Amino acid sequence: MLIVFNKFVNRENELQHLNSAYLSDRSEFIVIFGRRRIGKTELLRRFIKEKRAVYFLADERGDSANLSEFRTLVADRLGNEILGQSTIDWLDTLKEAANTEERLVIAIDEYPFLINGNKAIPSIFQKAWDLYLKDSNVMLILCGSSISMMERHVLGSKSPLYGRRTGQIKVEPLKFKLTGAFFPEFKVEELVKIYAITDGVPYYLKEAEHRIKKINQLEMLYSIESLLLEEAEVLLKSEFREPAKYFSILTAIAFGNTKFGDIVNYTGLSSSIVSQYVSNLSVLNIVEARYPVTEKTHRSRNARYYITDNYFTFWFRFIYPNKSLIYGDFKIPQFNPDFNRYLGVVFEKIAAEFLWQARPIEFTKIGRWWHKKEEIDLIALNDATKEVLFIECKWRTLSTAESLRNLEKLKKKADFVKWNKGERVEYYGLVARKVEGKESLREKGFVVFDLDDF
Template sequence: MAGRFIDREEELEYLERLYREGRPHMVVLYGRRRIGKTELAKKFIEGKKSVYFHAVRQDLRLEAERLARVVSRALGTYVEPDFEEVFSRLAEQGRVVVVIDEFTHWVEEDPRILTVLQRVWDEYLAQSRVFLLLVASAATLVEKSFSYGSALYGRRTGQWKLGELEPRFVRDFLPNYSLEELVAVYGCVGGVPFYLSLFDPSRSLEENINALFFSKGGVLYEEAENLLRYELREPYTYFNIVRAIEEGATSYSEIADKARVSVTTLPKYLHVLEKMGVVERVKPVLGRARPVYAVRDNYLRFWVRYVLPNKDRVELGAYRFRLQEMWDYLPLVFEEMVRRSLKHLWRKGVLPFLGTCGKYWERDLEVDVLCLEGEKVLALEVKWAELDAGEARETVQELRRKLGYREGYYGVVAKKIHGYFEGLKVELADLF
């Protein structure tokens, strides 16, 4: 399954639309590691005149030599090992896609490369038909590279932050797993294509989790540390913040206290984690309750919840993960899956409309999913359980009470609802 390209239709259409314009473009494709940026770029250049180059962290004179060799092979003629010469030759090639994968490696090696790229764009590419696709994993460095005051400020003609796959695509990786097992897989790795491809369909879920997360040679055992160390100088400070949020701290003061971080420096750390897509600041869709912080990245959430506390025992070979340990975690995963599947449910006709959607809370009241569109209201209560029709009706009545019996659509999301239920219902199978 690792070599199979899944979904990304919206992203491909975006790139194709820009490509069809025929004019020069500098497009930035970025997102966390393992999210599928390289595969998307390679899919996009299929059947097109193109040059693909993967940057590495080394002296830029050596990088210029590598790039010149790649371009020389593509053009069938010698190109001098100089950035300006390389791009001036590419500018003569008509409509060609040039992919520089992990271009921020160059920026980390020598920030002056931004000035070189500015000059290359202004003098050669801006008057050409070259489609320059810059791919990057370091979100904070991408932000700095194109911010006001940077040499590349104002040159970018498009950008796309590549996110996770929708929850429904988990089934494409593990078609023989039960729907409940797919929820557990999503709770372990979210919709990150590379991580999903690591699960062996011939193994049980518990065997896969232990092999990937809880053995010293497991691919996902140290991946979390590598993921944060790749972009951050203080990875364990960030881990402590993520863990504090996962354990229930939601306000600045609570997070700072639990993570042992100064309240004055915490906003800087949270900003970086938000840019990376690790945490998110959640505001209620209705009312004036204060926003809270939540962990958005399921892989890191699972890692800080289960792997980090047990690392000593894993190192000794004295720990084995049991699926029962996830029982209190799966209701949270299911609720998040529902919120991330709303567009899919609407497209399928399961939901009547979407509008602005999110959670709602006010004092002691909480609604799992609330969507507003003008005067229209759609409210859903999410239950990680099988319900009979009577329990579903009681749930809807309670939901109506929470919202003051406001007119609208009220429904229940559950694993399964047995018996005749006349209200709006969403079952686990609908998510896939």
């Protein structure tokens, strides 16, 4: 089901999770987290609509101002004038809220700002939960954008609140297939180009919707008028005190240096520094280590590192090295051919998502594979049935003859894959921008898709 109202798109699972908690017969403590601009606030607002709720958006004014506003909101919802005129602290305000007989939602957005103003906040909320809220009719929601703060002060084992949450929701980017909800008039090929810049971040998709009416206006997305020009820098500086080394590592990865040694060589940083900084980026889900999909045991020497977000990848590949040119109103050199090559990488991600939906075989895992100099774009496999589908991805138009040549090369590369060799059932296929003679290839037993199938 697709929810499209004022461009609130497809958060049905998250809403269902929240509504189930709301209807439970116990107190609930839900943690919602995810990167900025992902749609957490809109999710909260949709959830509490027509419910008895207190929605409080914390800010950086400081503890006294935040407490005063929160206390006023609670008093208004409870109809308690005395509470509204009082000067009681956080603990006693939450105690008053816990006295409610009817179901009451208390949703605190940007919770990390409360901690910035008062380091005792996690302990205060832990005490409030243990003494008053856990046996009440309150549904407490703590929501935050600072992943590091939420990990450290709410989700982490050293947090006073650890072990008390009854549920959590990580709000993820939208899938590629939902991009069309923002651009119903655009062709699939054009949607790929937009997704390569915005990823599935709703706020960025809305920015794109506002800025471009035709695909030849793509550069408007990173013009000096667009929030996307500075957004990555703002986000990273909010997480890291000294971002320079992080920027260097992310630039290396964005330019295709995905092996650990290649990152070290590109940045000129020591192995120990790169290791620590990559670890920090992984905790925040900005960078992830990937391994050949057939590996059951992950060996660090086989790891390759990727930026998880298309927007960050695009920003470090195209914007960050060219900011002076962009501010000077100059074109990015060689943008079109470089962007087209970059689309090939993005297309692999989209192809994997599509295959999960299309299910040409009943696979349980899908991903890249590599061994020494050999690489296969996607392998979909099923450990139980020993079925495996080898896929080549091509961001271009393939003639029937080119497709057959690519499939022959794919068969040769598949011979290097040791997974269940001699016992497995093999299938071969292509996912391309356009495949000519697609039906004739399917008749030969190949799995073939192009954008027309999307």
